[in-house]
Amino acid sequence: GAVVSQHPSWVICKSGTSVKIECRSLDFQATTMFWYRQFPKQSLMLMATSNEGSKATYEQGVEKDKFLINHASLTLSTLTVTSAHPEDSSFYICSARQGTEAFFGQGTRLTVV
C-alpha cells in the first residue's frame, strides 16, 4: 500500500514555543491531507483538511490561528502548533487517501512542558 510518513515521531517543547509537524506522501500525490488529534484511549478527531495550493478547512472549534496548516506541494503538508501550551499535548496524526483507502502517518506525540 501507499506510504505516508510523519515527522517527528515525538517532540517535547516548552510552553509558548511553536512546533512544526510534517506529513509526506512518499509514493503518491495527495491534493488533500487530513490532520487528526487523538487523546489517550479516545478516537481520531479531525482537526482540519489540508488542501494543496489553497487554505485549509478547519473543523468547528479548532483555532486556525493556533494550528497553522500549509500544503505547499502535492506530497507535503505541515501542521504548526503555535504558542503551544500543556493542553496542546496530544498525539497528532495525518492521513492521505489514495483511491478509497486512507493511509496514516505514524503520528507525532507532542508534549508541552
Added chain:
Amino acid sequence: GENVEQHPSTLSVQEGDSAVIKCTYSDSASNYFPWYKQELGKRPQLIIDIRSNVGEKKDQRIAVTLNKTAKHFSLHITETQPEDSAVYFCAASISNFGNEKLTFGTGTRLTIIP
C-alpha cells in the same frame, strides 16, 4: 455533518470465540465504510471496507455487514486470536474519492483472552 457511533467501547472475548462491533451513522449520503485496527502506539491500518452497493464483505476471518436502511454496519471477527487484540475504529465517508474526509467512531478496545 456526519456522526458515527460505535459500540461497545470495550470488548473481551475468549480466544477462538467471535467478536462483533457495531456502528451507526447519521448521514444517508455516506457510501463508504472502512474499519481500522490500531495497535498501541501505532498508526491505524485498514482491515476491511465496504461500499454502499454491497451488503456484506468477507476477508478470511473478518467480515463486515451493512444495512443502509437502518444506517448501521458491523465488524465480525471469527476464531479470534491474541493478535486481534487492538483498538478498532469504524468510519464513514460520503464519497469514495480522496478529497473526502472520514468520520471515525469512538473506537472499541478488543481484548482476546488466551
